[in-house]
Amino acid sequence: MPPLRPGLILVALAALLALGTALWLERARRTDLPAVASDQIVIGGPFRMTDHTGRRVTDADFKGRPMLLYFGYTFCPDVCPTELATMIAALKALGAEGAAVRPVFATIDPARDTVGHLAQYVALFSPDLIGLTGTPEDAAAMAAAYRVYYAKREEAGAPPDSYLMDHSSFLYLVGADGRFRTVFRGGEGPEALANALRAELRT
Numbered sequence: 001m002p003p004l005r006p007g008l009i010l011v012a013l014a015a016l017l018a019l020g021t022a023l024w025l026e027r028a029r030r031t032d033l034p035a036v037a038s039d040q041i042v043i044g045g046p047f048r049m050t051d052h053t054g055r056r057v058t059d060a061d062f063k064g065r066p067m068l069l070y071f072g073y074t075f076c077p078d079v080c081p082t083e084l085a086t087m088i089a090a091l092k093a094l095g096a097e098g099a100a101v102r103p104v105f106a107t108i109d110p111a112r113d114t115v116g117h118l119a120q121y122v123a124l125f126s127p128d129l130i131g132l133t134g135t136p137e138d139a140a141a142m143a144a145a146y147r148v149y150y151a152k153r154e155e156a157g158a159p160p161d162s163y164l165m166d167h168s169s170f171l172y173l174v175g176a177d178g179r180f181r182t183v184f185r186g187g188e189g190p191e192a193l194a195n196a197l198r199a200e201l202r203t
């Protein structure tokens, strides 16, 4: 995410509000409060993508181990690389508990994040990091399922492929059963994330 501008702050607040509402609904569902009568999954759910090795995958392929999921794009100048490094460092700090968690990076910019490009990018962070891309429809559907806010930001006069993407920055923990567990705010640093993850993984 680039430096904040007034317009961006507004959309970020709107995104936060939407996510907050979704989280509240999810919590209500999990604790069986009467507010949500159905067992509808509010965050997460099925997806179809292509991983950084070119294999078509679905959410079913990720069951059996918890997943720590981040949405962003490889051309991101600052926030995405920082968060991915934080994710990997936090999992490493958790030792065996962290090694059980699968780190996943899903793109919100599939037009530029090709399989080959993604493969080079994830390797910069960890051999365990899985990159996900796909058709524009695949990527949009997955981001929508996780309530990710993103928008293309084109500067007048800039080359067409040099655009930035504004996007929300959260880390999603998905259980080994494939169900959304909780979300961590970005920008916290590896130690805070490791502590929050440890607490969540032990509940």
Ligand code: NI
Residues within 6 Å of the ligand: 001, 072, 073, 076, 077, 078, 079, 080, 081, 167
């Ligand atoms: Ni980013």
